[in-house]
Amino acid sequence: MIIIFNDEHTRVKAATALSNGILKNPVFFKAISDHPSFDLSTASPQIIADLMAKSDLEFKIEIFYPNVLQSIKYRKTFAFTDGRFPNTLFLNFKKLERETEDIAATIIHESIHALDDAAENETFGHGNNSAVGKENTAPYWIGNLAYRMLKNNPDAPLLAFDQVEDDNEV
Numbered sequence: 001m002i003i004i005f006n007d008e009h010t011r012v013k014a015a016t017a018l019s020n021g022i023l024k025n026p027v028f029f030k031a032i033s034d035h036p037s038f039d040l041s042t043a044s045p046q047i048i049a050d051l052m053a054k055s056d057l058e059f060k061i062e063i064f065y066p067n068v069l070q071s072i073k074y075r076k077t078f079a080f081t082d083g084r085f086p087n088t089l090f091l092n093f094k095k096l097e098r099e100t101e102d103i104a105a106t107i108i109h110e111s112i113h114a115l116d117d118a119a120e121n122e123t124f125g126h127g128n129n130s131a132v133g134k135e136n137t138a139p140y141w142i143g144n145l146a147y148r149m150l151k152n153n154p155d156a157p158l159l160a161f162d163q164v165e166d167d168n169e170v
């Protein structure tokens with residue numbers, strides 16, 4: 001798996017480089033395959049680590065620039081995917097004032113979704129978009145592993161990757 005970003009945005013470029021670095025790090029894959037099990041997953045951590053290491057999936061990053069109305073709708077959304085653009089992650093421009101490591105963890109979290117979508121015989125997502133009780137699903141756990149490794153802090157606070165949209169709240 002490789003992350004591709006061809007636009008000009010310093011922090012996203014740096015986050016892409018961090019993501020690709022961790023996707024080449026044997027310590028990262030060892031930590032995943034050593035994990036006992038993931039919730040909501042038919043695949044063992046070992047299988048997921050192997051899929052990640054061997055996949056030739058190219059995961060493209062684009063920046064999404066919301067207009068005024070979209071800024072409201074997507075005010076809590078770090079990133080989203082769109083079925084019309086497979087293997088592409090749209091990062092919300094309004095949500096890029098974050099640590100580079102945090103953005104990289106978003107990319108890794110979403111790349112697990114892309115890998116899950118591509119894996120025909122396995123499923124390892126996290127159901128709905130509430131972060132509650134999702135810490136041990138593959139996308140959350142691996143995203144947080146990436147974050148803690150990049151921060152060089154095993155106790156860094158857990159990230160809540162998917163923010164729930166509530167259209168009635170506007």
Ligand SMILES: [Zn+2]
Nearest residue numbers: 113139161162
């Ligand atoms: Zn997710």
